[in-house]
Amino acid sequence: MPRTRCYRDGVLTDEDFPIDQLSEHLGEGAAVVWVDLLAPERADLELVADELGLHKLAVEDAAQGHQRPKVDRYAEHDFLSAYSARLDVQSGKLVTGEIHAFITPTALVTVRRDDSFPIEALTARWDGDRDLCRFGVGALVHGLLDLLVDGHFDAVESLDDEIEQLEDLLFDARPHDQHVQRRSFELRKSLVQLRRVVLPMREVVNTLMRRDIGLIPEELLPYYQDVYDHVLRATEWTESLRDLVNTILETNLTIQGNRLNVITKKVTSWAAIIAVPTAITGFYGQNVPYPGFAHLSGFLTSSILIVLLSGALYITFKAKDWL
Structure with a gap:
């Protein structure tokens, strides 16, 4: 109304x-x-x-x-x-x-x-x-x-x-x-x-x-x-x-964009860390004798190298805030 x-x-x-x-x-x-x-x-x-x-x-x-x-x-x-x-x-x-x-x-x-x-x-x-x-x-x-x-x-x-x-x-x-x-x-x-x-x-x-x-x-x-x-x-x-x-x-x-850059740095850093043991195991996997071949000392040497180099890369990337 x-x-x-x-x-x-x-x-x-x-x-x-x-x-x-x-x-x-x-x-x-x-x-x-x-x-x-x-x-x-x-x-x-x-x-x-x-x-x-x-x-x-x-x-x-x-x-x-x-x-x-x-x-x-x-x-x-x-x-x-x-x-x-x-x-x-x-x-x-x-x-x-x-x-x-x-x-x-x-x-x-x-x-x-x-x-x-x-x-x-x-x-x-x-x-x-x-x-x-x-x-x-x-x-x-x-x-x-x-x-x-x-x-x-x-x-x-x-x-x-x-x-x-x-x-x-x-x-x-x-x-x-x-x-x-x-x-x-x-x-x-x-x-x-x-x-x-x-x-x-x-x-x-x-x-x-x-x-x-x-x-x-x-x-x-x-x-x-x-x-x-x-x-x-x-x-x-x-x-x-x-x-x-x-x-x-x-x-x-x-x-x-900034967040994507951070993620890219982290992925790249982890890829570098993974590449170290891959390289070492690949090298020791060649069909030629190497120091410690077929012995326990060779296995221990390769394991120590993997841990030390991977740890060094992790500390370096962490210090640069890439991880």
Whole structure:
């Protein structure tokens, strides 16, 4: 069912009224309404569009979805597209929720494709900032943007924590090559997806702050500027984490190469040790008499040579850290 609210002078006066009564509520002076539509039917969208005079192109974008974060300006209203973001720590995947908003001078209409966007947190934020609600639709839009950007920040912070754990695994005494590679790929994919969500938000917030739009009163400009600063920080943080993930992948490959060199040295050292007794036994196995041939002294001599030379090679390789 659509959710509705009506504010007058910043005070919540009515809630959960039918959407066909929007015009009646807006007809009462100094009223601001909010309508939330979850996976709406086309008929519900068209009903709201008729009540508020929404442009058909904006209604079509909201119905089809899969829009990039943006703000489109029309004669009677603005159209906002944005995404919430949350990192699933277990799988490393980024969970996003698409939300659209029709912004008129007296109404805010949010359209969600699924229930992934925390709408209860949005209403709680509005209820917690009742002093701002007296500034009308601009205050409602600020609460929406602030919640979205805070979610982006939380997602970036979660990614940062997961990447730090990758760094610990990278230099662990026990190799975790396969896990590090798989996890790095998952986090890098999530970072690319998050960048597509966060980066356009600079343009979105900057457009809404323009004075020629007239959406934001002077009293709300510091609040929007704060949101804009958070967007910039989230964008810069995302870019730095993407470089860090690439560095982890390159470092992991370097460590694998170094580990392979160590293994090669060890195998070569053991091959050299094994070659000594092979050479001695092969030499004494010739069909010619040799000192101690067919006597116990010859066997003892060859055994002592094998032990001494092999031991000397082992000590030498061990001192050079080849074993």
